[in-house]
Amino acid sequence: MDSKCTKRSFLYTGCDEIDKQHQGFFRLLEKFNSQIADHENSQIADIISELYLYSIYHFETEEKIFSQYPSIDFSKHLNQHQAFSDKIEQFNSVCLLDNPKETNKILKFMENWLISHIQKIDIADFKAIEDFENKK
Numbered sequence: 001m002d003s004k005c006t007k008r009s010f011l012y013t014g015c016d017e018i019d020k021q022h023q024g025f026f027r028l029l030e031k032f033n034s035q036i037a038d039h040e041n042s043q044i045a046d047i048i049s050e051l052y053l054y055s056i057y058h059f060e061t062e063e064k065i066f067s068q069y070p071s072i073d074f075s076k077h078l079n080q081h082q083a084f085s086d087k088i089e090q091f092n093s094v095c096l097l098d099n100p101k102e103t104n105k106i107l108k109f110m111e112n113w114l115i116s117h118i119q120k121i122d123i124a125d126f127k128a129i130e131d132f133e134n135k136k
């Protein structure tokens with residue numbers, strides 16, 4: 001199945017490695033979505049863990065790139081990554097309550113957060129890097 005990133009070219013940052021990771025995120029969300037429909041709650045808990053680990057891996061990749069550009073201010077970006085990780089940790093405990101309505105909200109939150117973060121923050125900051133490189 002195509003991920004939302006390949007369907008939605010407006011989500012491209014122009015950085016291949018990052019775009020591939022975003023696609024991976026959407027694939028996990030799709031898997032999450034189908035398992036909510038089947039009410040397999042133990043698997044949902046596993047997927048939330050998987051999403052948490054994937055988000056850490058992805059944010060580290062972005063932050064490693066940003067660390068190569070000390071003259072660009074990425075503080076707003078890093079704060080958003082931290083807030084997302086904190087939110088997933090909270091969701092992990094909600095999931096243990098075995099509440100399908102709440103897990104549905106988790107999925108919606110993650111999908112909306114990811115689309116909004118890529119559009120408003122990732123694309124802008126990778127554009128700033130590109131502009132910086134072009135001025136060299």
Ligand SMILES: [Fe+2]
Nearest residue numbers: 022058062122
């Ligand atoms: Fe990202």
Ligand SMILES: [Fe+2]
Nearest residue numbers: 062077121122
């Ligand atoms: Fe990001």
